Each structure stands twice: as structure tokens, then as C-alpha cells.
Amino acid sequence: MKKILIPLCIILAVYIGYDTFSNKNSSETTISKTDQPKEKIKVYPFEPEIELPNVDTNPLLGDYSAEVKNDKLTASLTLSLMEGNKISHSRSINRSGVITEGEVTGEYIIKGNLLNFTFPEMRDKEVFPMEMLILTIAKDNSISSGQVKFTKL
Known part of the structure; x- marks a missing residue:
């Protein structure tokens, strides 16, 4: 035994x-999911939000004009900013003796010191090839687009 x-x-x-x-x-x-510390996920926005001062649109209302001359063309540009964020924009472009003219109307948006005007889809794309016009508003309420400065009439 x-x-x-x-x-x-x-x-x-x-x-x-x-x-x-x-x-x-x-x-x-074996580690349960409740024992693990929760991982914090940071979400970064595509474009950081920058606080810009609001622009008083009343001093901006009116008619503006600008002239462009370079090796390729000569152009006369006019803008009319109206109440209710309405805009009228016309161009007369002379490219080596060929003159094209056009006018578009629509609404603009001011965000910070930028005035954005999205051109309507139904437009003369030879005269207005870009989809959007972005203008910069200076502290003295002057308006410019890159090198082109618009003067108030």
C-alpha cells in the first residue's frame, strides 16, 4: 500500500x-481593460482658430477701382460693396489688343481682415477664371488684393 x-x-x-x-x-x-489607464487623444484642428478683430463694414461700403498693367495685360477693375454684404465686381481686360469685359454680382463674407467673394458658377470664366476673390482690409479701411490696391471713389 x-x-x-x-x-x-x-x-x-x-x-x-x-x-x-x-x-x-x-x-x-491577463489585464482587463478597466485596469488600463485611458489614453487621452489630442485632436488638432486643420487650421488653428485665430481671433481676429471684427471689421466694421459701414466705412467699407462704396465704389472702388484699381488698374493693373504688366507685360501680359492691362486691366481696369471696379468693386461696389453694398449693404447686406452684396458685391458687384467688373473687369475690363486688354490682352494684346483683345478686350474682354464682364461683371458679376453676389455676396461677400468678412472674416477678420479678409473679404471673401466666391464667384457664382454661372460667370464668364474667361474674364473671371478664379473661383474666389480674397481681399485684405487694412486698418485705414483700404482694400487690396496682393499687389493690386483698390482706391475708394
């Missing part, structure tokens, strides 16, 4: 040791 008890005790001890060892390992490697 002693011969049977010795192997039985050894098997029982091995079984208990193995069970204890496997439970200890599994508790160490």
Missing part, C-alpha cells in the same frame, strides 16, 4: 503545483 500512496502523493503534489503555477501566470498576463 505504501508503494501506491507514494506515486499518488507525487501526482497530487504535481497537479496542485501545476494548477497553482498556471493560475499565477494567467493572472499576471
